[in-house]
Amino acid sequence: MKILITGCAGFIGSHVTELFLKKGFTIIGIDNFDPFYSKEQKLQNLNHAKEYKNFSFYDLDISDRGFASALPGGIEFVIHLAAKAGVRPSIDAPFDYVDTNINGTLNMLDYMRKNGVGKMIFGSSSSVYGNNKKVPFSESDVTDDPISPYAFTKKSCELLNHTYHKLYAISILNLRFFTVYGPRQRPDLAIRKFTEHMLGGKAIHLFGNGQTARDYTFISDICNGIFNAFNYMNAQGILFDTLNIGNHSPVKLIDMVNAIAEALDKKPQLIFDPMQPGDVDITYADISKAQKLIDYHPRVPLNEGIASFVDWYTGL
Numbered sequence: 001m002k003i004l005i006t007g008c009a010g011f012i013g014s015h016v017t018e019l020f021l022k023k024g025f026t027i028i029g030i031d032n033f034d035p036f037y038s039k040e041q042k043l044q045n046l047n048h049a050k051e052y053k054n055f056s057f058y059d060l061d062i063s064d065r066g067f068a069s070a071l072p073g074g075i076e077f078v079i080h081l082a083a084k085a086g087v088r089p090s091i092d093a094p095f096d097y098v099d100t101n102i103n104g105t106l107n108m109l110d111y112m113r114k115n116g117v118g119k120m121i122f123g124s125s126s127s128v129y130g131n132n133k134k135v136p137f138s139e140s141d142v143t144d145d146p147i148s149p150y151a152f153t154k155k156s157c158e159l160l161n162h163t164y165h166k167l168y169a170i171s172i173l174n175l176r177f178f179t180v181y182g183p184r185q186r187p188d189l190a191i192r193k194f195t196e197h198m199l200g201g202k203a204i205h206l207f208g209n210g211q212t213a214r215d216y217t218f219i220s221d222i223c224n225g226i227f228n229a230f231n232y233m234n235a236q237g238i239l240f241d242t243l244n245i246g247n248h249s250p251v252k253l254i255d256m257v258n259a260i261a262e263a264l265d266k267k268p269q270l271i272f273d274p275m276q277p278g279d280v281d282i283t284y285a286d287i288s289k290a291q292k293l294i295d296y297h298p299r300v301p302l303n304e305g306i307a308s309f310v311d312w313y314t315g316l
């Protein structure tokens with residue numbers, strides 16, 4: 001089967017691409033090396049994928065309405081991960097987020113409609129839950145209260161996906177990922193920044209006084225969730241659904257910092273700061289629906305995942 005993976009040079013996309021290549025699928029990868037972080041890292045992310053004969057790469061911008069004219073025929077499945085990611089930067093650049101995330105997803109859906117591509121997994125986010133007071137977050141919770149442009153774009157894409165499913169019978173699973181971490185993690189994310197600062201002897205600023213909590217989910221668990229979702233979609237008729245792909249085990253910021261300090265054998269210097277706009281207090285996934293439908297079972301505990309991240313980072 002020929003699968004289109006968008007954002008294939010990114011953190012999650014490059015791991016997903018490798019997993020599907022290892023399983024023997026033909027992968028058409030798209031990325032535009034968005035300058036949010038270095039092209040050099042993204043090219044490195046693609047090194048393993050490029051060793052496979054059944055991988056072809058297209059440098060395309062999904063926000064360009066005509067992007068798909070360069071693509072080969074025969075694509076049957078789309079795993080759509082390309083996006084402007086990151087909550088805080090979205091507050092400074094809302095137009096860019098709308099262009100890539102919303103218009104890019106609309107362009108993708110329209111390409112699928114015109115070319116008879118019937119199935120898509122969409123990389124959504126726990127941010128759609130906003131500052132949900134009820135934990136754990138379940139897919140049936142109301143998500144009408146996004147508190148950042150990033151969250152707004154992800155929620156909008158879920159709605160766009162629903163509309164195209166209803167109009168054109170395209171099967172879509174929105175997977176809401178919860179704070180993904182591991183080797184190749186984006187430079188803007190806390191685990192990477194804190195590691196860099198601890199190694200450089202710099203102080204670490206903990207927003208929300210270290211008491212906020214995140215449902216950190218290791219990259220291999222995310223990849224396995226995507227793979228199980230892919231198999232589930234291929235075994236079903238036309239469907240539309242939304243699933244949480246998290247760890248069901250929130251960790252306080254201060255405990256995450258201590259886990260990194262332990263892996264690095266360093267004593268962190270901490271500065272406690274108030275919350276930042278757009279940040280939520282906690283993310284916590286109810287994963288019972290994903291367990292039931294796609295047999296999703298996250299396996300990597302935080303200390304193991306952090307050790308694997310630190311191994312990668314210190315080897316860079």
Ligand SMILES: NC(=O)c1ccc[n+]([C@@H]2O[C@H](COP(=O)([O-])OP(=O)(O)OC[C@H]3O[C@@H](n4cnc5c(N)ncnc54)[C@H](O)[C@@H]3O)[C@@H](O)[C@H]2O)c1
Nearest residue numbers: 007009010011012032033034061062082083125177179180
């Ligand atoms: N990392 C997380 O914790 C997390 C959590 C929830 C959801 N997500 C979602 O998962 C997906 C992947 O996130 P990531 O952390 O790997 O981010 P990433 O920035 O590493 O990867 C995204 C990739 O998309 C590419 N891209 C951006 N704009 C594009 C465009 N206009 N055309 C083509 N390619 C474009 C980028 O160059 C990048 O390589 C995103 O949709 C993100 O919103 C990530």
